[in-house]
Structure formats: structure tokens, C-alpha cells
Amino acid sequence: MTLEVEIEKKLAEFTLDVAFRATETPLSVLGASGAGKSMLLRCIAGLEKPGRGRITLNDRVLFDSARRVGIPARERRIGMLFQNYALFPHRTVAQNIAFGLHDLPHDEQSTRTAALVSRTHLAGLEQRYPRELSGGEQQRAALARALAIQPEALLLDEPLSALDTHLRGQVEAQLQETFATFRRPALLVTHNMEEAYRLGEQLLVLARGRVAAFGSKEEIFRRPPSSEVARLTGCKNISRARANPDGTVEALEWACRLRLAQMPATPPNFIGIRAHHIDFLESAAEAATDSNVLRCWIARTSETPFRITLFLSLDPARAEAGEAHLQAEVFKEKWERFRDRTQPWRVRLAPESLFTMAE
Amino acid sequence: MDWSPLLISLATSLVATAVTLVAGLAAAAWRQNRAGAGAALIDGIFILPLVLPPTVVGFLLLLLFGRNGPLGKLLLQFGASVVFSWPATVIAATVVAFPLMYITARAALEQVDPHLLQAARTLGASEARIFREVALPLAWPGVLAGTILSFARALGEFGATLMLAGNIPGKTETIPIAIYFAVEADEIQRAMAWCAVDVGISIILLGGLYYWTHAQRLRRERWGQH
Numbered sequence: 402m403t404l405e406v407e408i409e410k411k412l413a414e415f416t417l418d419v420a421f422r423a424t425e426t427p428l429s430v431l432g433a434s435g436a437g438k439s440m441l442l443r444c445i446a447g448l449e450k451p452g453r454g455r456i457t458l459n460d461r462v463l464f465d466s467a468r469r470v471g472i473p474a475r476e477r478r479i480g481m482l483f484q485n486y487a488l489f490p491h492r493t494v495a496q497n498i499a500f501g502l503h504d505l506p507h508d509e510q511s512t513r514t515a516a517l518v519s520r521t522h523l524a525g526l527e528q529r530y531p532r533e534l535s536g537g538e539q540q541r542a543a544l545a546r547a548l549a550i551q552p553e554a555l556l557l558d559e560p561l562s563a564l565d566t567h568l569r570g571q572v573e574a575q576l577q578e579t580f581a582t583f584r585r586p587a588l589l590v591t592h593n594m595e596e597a598y599r600l601g602e603q604l605l606v607l608a609r610g611r612v613a614a615f616g617s618k619e620e621i622f623r624r625p626p627s628s629e630v631a632r633l634t635g636c637k638n639i640s641r642a643r644a645n646p647d648g649t650v651e652a653l654e655w656a657c658r659l660r661l662a663q664m665p666a667t668p669p670n671f672i673g674i675r676a677h678h679i680d681f682l683e684s685a686a687e688a689a690t691d692s693n694v695l696r697c698w699i700a701r702t703s704e705t706p707f708r709i710t711l712f713l714s715l716d717p718a719r720a721e722a723g724e725a726h727l728q729a730e731v732f733k734e735k736w737e738r739f740r741d742r743t744q745p746w747r748v749r750l751a752p753e754s755l756f757t758m759a760e
Numbered sequence: 761m762d763w764s765p766l767l768i769s770l771a772t773s774l775v776a777t778a779v780t781l782v783a784g785l786a787a788a789a790w791r792q793n794r795a796g797a798g799a800a801l802i803d804g805i806f807i808l809p810l811v812l813p814p815t816v817v818g819f820l821l822l823l824l825f826g827r828n829g830p831l832g833k834l835l836l837q838f839g840a841s842v843v844f845s846w847p848a849t850v851i852a853a854t855v856v857a858f859p860l861m862y863i864t865a866r867a868a869l870e871q872v873d874p875h876l877l878q879a880a881r882t883l884g885a886s887e888a889r890i891f892r893e894v895a896l897p898l899a900w901p902g903v904l905a906g907t908i909l910s911f912a913r914a915l916g917e918f919g920a921t922l923m924l925a926g927n928i929p930g931k932t933e934t935i936p937i938a939i940y941f942a943v944e945a946d947e948i949q950r951a952m953a954w955c956a957v958d959v960g961i962s963i964i965l966l967g968g969l970y971y972w973t974h975a976q977r978l979r980r981e982r983w984g985q986h
Contacts, residue, residue: 448878474881487879491897500893501883550883 404554404586408444408454408464412437417444417451417610423554423586429601429618430590431633437610438590439484442556445588446481447474458553458586480552484559486543488531494518494542495527501550517545521575537568541575548579554586555579561596569596576600594635598622606630627760628671635675637728642672642757650757655715655726660692662752669757676710678754679729681739682747693752696745700725709736713748761950764930765938766957768849772934773914776853780910783854784861785903788869789891810859817855818923825851825924848925849932853914861910868902869895901976908969912962 407420417437421428432438443449445456447463450471456464458479463472488497495514502510518524521541531539540560547555560576561569577600580587591597597604597618604618614621614630625631628639640654649658650669659672682694697713698720704710709732712725719726729748739746787806791799809817825832825842835841842848872895880890896903918936925932927941935954942951 446878446882448881474878475884475886477882478884479882481879481882483875483879485875487873487875489876489880489894500880500885503885503889546879546883 402459402553402585403457404445404588405455405457406441406445408441408451408456410440410444410449410451410453412440412610415610417441419607419610419612421605421612421615423588423603425584425586426602427580427587427589427600428603428605429597430588430605430607431594431597432590432592432607433633434592436607438592438607439558441607442481442558442588442590445554446479446556447472447477448481478550478553480547480550480555482540482543482547482555482557482560485563486531486539488539488543488546490531493528493530494523494534497531497542498545498549500546513549517549520548521545535568536564537572540564540572544575544579548583552585555583555588557587557589559591560589561591561593573599594633606633608633624756625673625758628673628758629760631671631673631756631758636673637676638679639671639673639758640726642669644669650755655695657695657715659750659755660752661755661757665757667757667759670760671758672755673758674750674755676728676730678751679713679727680749680751681729681731681735682749683739693750693755694747695727695750697727697748698744699746704733708732711736713746717745761953762929765933765935765954768846768930768932769915769934769936772846772849772853773911775850776857776914777907777911779850779854780857780861780914781903781907784858784865784906784910785896787862788865789895791866792869806862807859809856810863814856814917814919815923818852818920821852821855821920821924843924844926844928844932846925846931849917849921849934852920852924853917856917856920857910857914860913861906864906864909865899865903868899868906871902872898901973904976905969905973908965908972912965915958915961915965 402425404423406422408417410417414435415437417440419437419441430438430441440449444451444464451464451466453466454464455462455466458477461472462468462470463477464470489500492500495518498514498517499510502513505513514527518527521544523538523541523545526534526538526542531542534542557576561572564572573596576589580600589597589600591600601618604614604616604621605612606614606621608629613633614626621630622634625634625636631639640652642653643651644664645651645658648664649660650672651657652659652672695715697715698717700712700714700720700723702709702711708730711729711731713727713729714720714724715726727748791803822843823829825835825848827833827836827841832841832843842851876894876898877890880894885893916936917934918940921932921934922937922940927933927937933941935958939951939954939958942948942954
């Protein structure tokens with residue numbers, strides 16, 4: 402089961418130019434809004450025509466500009482979950498699910514619909530209209546409807562963005578359950594890196610229509626291949642950098658020398674560290690013995706229910722002005738322990754947490 | 761009193777509305793997803809009978825269906841002639857009612873969320889089935905309003921009908937034409953009677969239209985569309 406995509410399509414602001422291959426493991430497509438994510442799904446589903454390229458699903462050529470092949474959407478057997486779910490408002494849940502089963506005999510339509518209703522936990526809601534369902538139920542109904550045609554691939558366009566926060570957990574569990582049994586190419590488009598990480602195995606980062614990263618999600622989050630990907634995967638601390646002859650790296654915006662766990666193969670033009678990897682040293686002795694320790698002053702803070710983001714300045718004058726060099730994130734319990742200590746504080750950018758990027 | 765104008769008017773309007781409904785829907789469905797100068801020009805032609813004086817429409821139809829007109833000649837080969845016959849009342853009423861049907865049907869179809877049509881496509885439905893089972897049911901209130909307006913317009917048709925069908929009592933004499941010739945002949949009582957009938961039918965139609973759209977609104981609230 403493989404979906405292979407290699408397409409180009411001119412958009413208003415840039416050209417969508419993407420090549421990748423998806424197999425049985427779910428693939429998250431992460432990108433900022435307007436990066437071309439939805440257009441990519443629409444091209445695969447056959448709702449938009451790429452300018453050039455080729456799309457194959459298993460042995461079937463769905464689109465090939467060179468051979469002038471363009472299978473219409475209705476023959477692609479690709480299930481698509483729309484961002485607003487696009488349930489037919491004048492049909493009940495059961496009628497929505499059965500829409501794609503039109504060509505089957507009546508009793509088989511009912512059996513399949515019933516199976517999908519129970520699989521998506523919609524029992525008792527079959528006769529309701531979409532309007533009478535909660536957001537999560539609508540989403541499950543749309544998923545059941547897409548699965549009814551026994552699609553050879555599944556495309557999900559921002560499946561969680563229309564839901565309240567407390568529903569997302571439930572819906573995510575439903576999607577994970579679906580992916581676990583689906584075992585066919587499944588693409589999930591999102592602008593939320595945590596969703597992308599939780600729901601996908603593989604990750605494709607899209608930036609202005611181009612593949613900025615593609616591979617295992619762990620690897621991309623641990624060692625982003627570029628500063629752009631680092632930013633898109635939520636890295637808050639990125640500085641321009643330069644290699645020193647002694648094997649250390651000069652972080653230009655942070656005005657310091659940093660030791661790395663190992664020297665990278667590519668030139669380290671950028672260096673980064675994630676906000677939660679910044680260590681706050683509690684004793685001066687600790688600070689004295691270690692490298693990669695910086696003195697910092699607090700510029701401002703921003704609280705979430707359980708954690709606090711600290712905006713740190715590497716010189717007191719800029720801290721005064723509220724300008725920060727680094728963002729650190731700590732649990733509030735820890736913050737309570739050192740918040741009253743006199744500044745400057747000492748933070749450590751551990752060599753094993755630092756990563757460099759060529760571009 | 762001779763009731764034939766009522767029967768002729770109702771028969772003419774019913775047939776004209778039926779033709780208009782099918783043709784208007786077909787034209788509106790065709791026009792969807794089409795843009796450009798060609799489509800805009802065709803739009804103009806479809807809507808033209810709404811803005812032209814009925815006498816102009818009638819005269820053009822006369823040129824088209826007359827003995828020397830292209831359609832008239834064609835029909836003559838089958839031994840048929842429509843000018844000054846009952847079908848002429850239907851043709852005149854259809855042509856003037858068509859723009860109302862076309863405009864309302866198009867507006868109603870454009871209101872349907874395109875994502876619903878796309879979802880139907882990914883679910884394997886043919887374009888014809890999508891139109892029948894998704895677009896049309898959702899656009900139906902607008903289409904029905906267009907149907908009633910077309911019927912009312914067909915019922916009130918006078919100028920083009922007179923030009924193309926003339927005034928043949930018992931054959932092409934519709935209510936509006938009966939009224940005109942009653943006034944001409946100074947038969948004020950007869951004119952007033954037909955006026956009352958016309959006003960009555962129109963009130964029932966428009967009242968029915970209002971009632972129906974209200975009922976639809978309540979039903980569509982259940983669907984979540986307003």
C-alpha cells in the first residue's frame with residue numbers, strides 16, 4: 402500500500418512543489434496556514450488539477466501530466482475528511498454514511514452502515530441530522546462516511562481545528578484507533594505541531610509549497626534540518642552561528658561560545674535549543690565547573706496553567722527594556738524554587754540539547 | 761359567463777411553468793462552474809426577456825415562428841404552424857417566465873456549500889447524482905420560489921401573447937387578453953370579474969409562496985442552514 406506523489410502546481414503566491422511517498426503509517430503534513438497543505442490534499446483527492454507531475458496509489462496512476470492521465474475524484478477511492486466536515490445537512494447520520502454505498506444492495510448498505518456506526522461510536526444517533534450532533538460527533542460521522550467507501554487512502558484536512566480543546570483528546574483517540582486498523586496511506590494536514598507529532602508516524606514539513614523536511618517525526622523534532630523547520634516544529638531559540646577553529650561554535654546573536662556534543666558534518670550556520678531544554682543551575686559551584694553556562698536576566702514572563710515561559714536577556718540593560726535573547730520553559734514548581742533568587746541567574750545550554758543547522 | 765379564459769390561462773401557465781422549470785434548472789446547472797465572457801453573454805441572452813418590452817419579445821417570436829421565420833419554416837415541413845394557436849400562448853408565456861426561473865435557480869444553486877459537492881465527488885457519486893441528491897434538495901426552496909414566480913409571470917403575460925397568439929376566444933384568449941378586449945368593448949362588468957379572478961389567483965400564489973418559505977425556514981433550521 403503506497404501513495405506516491407510528485408506534483409507541481411502554481412498558486413497565487415508561490416508554487417506548490419512536493420514529492421513524497423506514504424505507506425501504511427500515518428503521515429502528518431505540518432505547515433503554517435497558507436503553506437499549501439490543503440491544496441496538496443485536494444490535488445491528491447482529484448478536486449484540483451496539478452500543473453505537472455504524477456500521483457500513484459498502489460498500482461493505479463491517478464494523475465500523470467506526461468501521459469495526460471487524470472482520474473476523476475469519484476473514481477479515485479480516496480476518503481477525504483473536510484475541515485468543516487461537509488456533512489450533507491439534509492441527510493441523517495445513517496444516510497450520510499450510506500451515501501458512498503449507493504451501488505450496493507440495500508441490505509449490504511445497512512450492514513456496512515451499522516458496522517461503521519458502531520466503529521465510530523455513533524450508536525443511537527443514526528436518525529439525527531448533522532446539525533443535531535456535537536462537533537466531535539459530526540467529525541466521527543464524517544470519518545465513518547469517508548471510511549464507508551473502503552478507501553485505499555485517507556486524507557484529513559485539519560481534523561481537529563474546529564473542535565473545542567476538551568474534545569480534541571477524544572477525537573484524537575478515535576483517529577488513532579482508526580489509523581491502527583486502517584493500515585493504508587493516511588495523510589493528516591495540520592498547523593499544530595503537537596497534533597502532527599501525536600497523530601503521525603512520519604512527518605512532512607511544508608513551507609511555502611516546498612518540502613522543508615520529510616522523515617521520521619522523532620528525528621525531525623530532535624535534529625531539525627533547517628532553521629525554518631526548527632521554527633515550524635516549535636523551537637523558540639535559534640541564533641545565527643559560526644564554527645570556531647577550536648571546535649566550539651560561536652552563537653552570534655547570543656554572543657557566546659558553545660561546545661557541542663559532536664561537531665556536525667554540515668557547516669553550523671544556525672544553532673538552536675528548545676525552550677524546555679534550558680537548565681537553570683541552582684548553585685554557583687555547579688556553574689563554575691561547567692561549560693555552556695550563560696548569565697541572564699529576566700525580561701518578562703508568560704504563564705500557562707502549569708508551566709511558565711521565561712524570556713531571558715543576556716545583558717541587564719536589554720532585560721530592562723523587555724528584550725529577550727532566549728525563551729525557557731519550566732514547570733511552575735521549579736519556578737517557585739528559584740524565582741526569588743538574585744539575578745543574574747545562570748542557565749546551561751547542555752551540549753547534547755544543542756543542535757546546528759546549515760540553513 | 762364563458763369560463764374558457766380561466767381554463768386557457770391555467771393550462772398555458774401550467775405547461776409554461778413546467779417547461780421553464782426543466783429548462784431553467786438545466787440552464788442554471790450548466791452555468792455553474794462556468795466563467796468567462798461567453799458564459800456572461802449567454803447570461804445576458806437568458807435574462808433578456810425580463811427587460812425587453814413584451815411587445816418586442818412578441819415581435820421577435822413572430823419573426824422566429826412566422827411563415828418565413830427559421831423555426832416557422834422548420835415546423836411547416838411537419839405541417840405545423842404555431843402562430844395564432846394555443847401552443848403560441850405557451851411559447852410566449854415560457855419565454856417571458858424563463859428569466860425569473862433561471863435567476864432564482866442559479867442563485868439557489870450558488871448558495872450550496874461547494875465542499876458538499878466535493879465531498880460527494882470523493883464518495884464516488886456521478887455529477888448527475890450529485891445534482892439530484894445534494895445540490896437540488898439544498899437549493900429546492902429557492903427553486904420552488906422561482907417556480908411560483910414563473911407561474912405568476914406566465915399567468916400575467918399579455919403583450920407577447922397577443923402578438924404571437926392573437927385573440928381567438930376559446931383558443932388563445934387568456935384572462936389578461938379577455939380583460940383588454942372586454943374594456944375595448946365597454947363590457948366593464950366582464951372586465952371587473954376577470955380582474956377579480958386574476959387578483960384572487962395571485963394572492964393565493966404569493967400567500968402560498970410566503971407560507972412555504974416560512975415552513976422551509978423552520979425545516980432548514982433543523983439542517984442548520986438559514
